[in-house]
Amino acid sequence: MGCTKMTEQLSCPLCQCFTSTYYDHCEECGAPLLVGKQLGDYIILGCLGGGGAGAVYHARDLHSGGDVAVKLLRYEPLQKLKTRARFLREVQLTSRLQHPNIVQISNYGHDDLFGPFMVMEFLDGAPLSEVLARGVSLPWPHALHIAIAICDTMQYAHEQGVIHRDLKPANLFVLRTLTEEMPRIKIVDFGIAKSVEDDLVAMTQSGSLLGTPVYMSPEQVRRTKATHSSDLYTLGIVLFQMLTGSLPFSGKSAMAVLMKRLTEYPPLLSALIPKFQGTCLEETLAIALQREPQHRWASMADLGDRLRIAYAELEQMAFDGFLPSKEEVGASTEGQLFVSWIYGEPTIEEDSDESRAASESDAAHPSTFETSYS
16 A cells, blocks of 8 residues: 555634645635735735634735735535625625724725635724623623614614614624723624615525524514614613623523514513613613514614613712712623723633633524624
């Protein structure tokens, strides 16, 4: 028997599985093996994360010398046209949304080997999901500040005729700051967003389910038309989770969560935090989480206005000693860690194996599509 030459292998930057250097994509997860290579005008430095359909890489712009993020599709033996269509749709919709709280696309192109790609601004921070996966609440000033910023941003997007349809914490990127009192947010991953004006373009098969089960609105669960109110409902769930450290609906499977969304009412905020009983915040959140869209707030602008009123009421309660004030760091150890992290201290760190294990991407809470910065 003749000798067999040993094949060199590379470790996939996304799933860490080993793949022969003969291949350009990971044999296990399909992520492009790009680290150290040049893609157009960009040198790929590392992998930032990925999900079901794509992966995002840290890159250096050879012209400006600045850092950017490059998003590409995973390899599929039979590349689905719908996946590519959604990718191009994300480029089109995100490019038309020029808002400081929405991730900006600076370039896009097509590589003969790796397919379509888009170049985005590089963000210093982490998805909100990395904090919430610990099952703790955020200090109330930070939770409301984040929610109000999302309201203002999504009101702008809705006025441009764009519905996100997947405002989960993994798609809400919290930026580090050394100078600002409160955290800044970037909304990412418009991969399943839709244009209200373009309902004639069928991006999915009839009756398909798009979104992340634990954050879906009832109308998405029913597979009826998603509207701006669907984003409002999803934000209500995220705010509930930020304030309480838990979801309003839970279950042993995605289907169990979906059924509860249609058959049960979410708990009042005071059921978990008695100090919020009878507050404007409790009422505002209860209306945002109404099962039928016509019973919710009419717009993101309306929800944002109500949250500002709630914020002022909570400030007065803090002044009277019933709640921690915004000058304090929070009521929990994790809340203190979050605040320290926001101000640039590496306390919520890259030891996120435990966080990822407990995150919404678990089998009980499967995510349909990827996040730009996982």
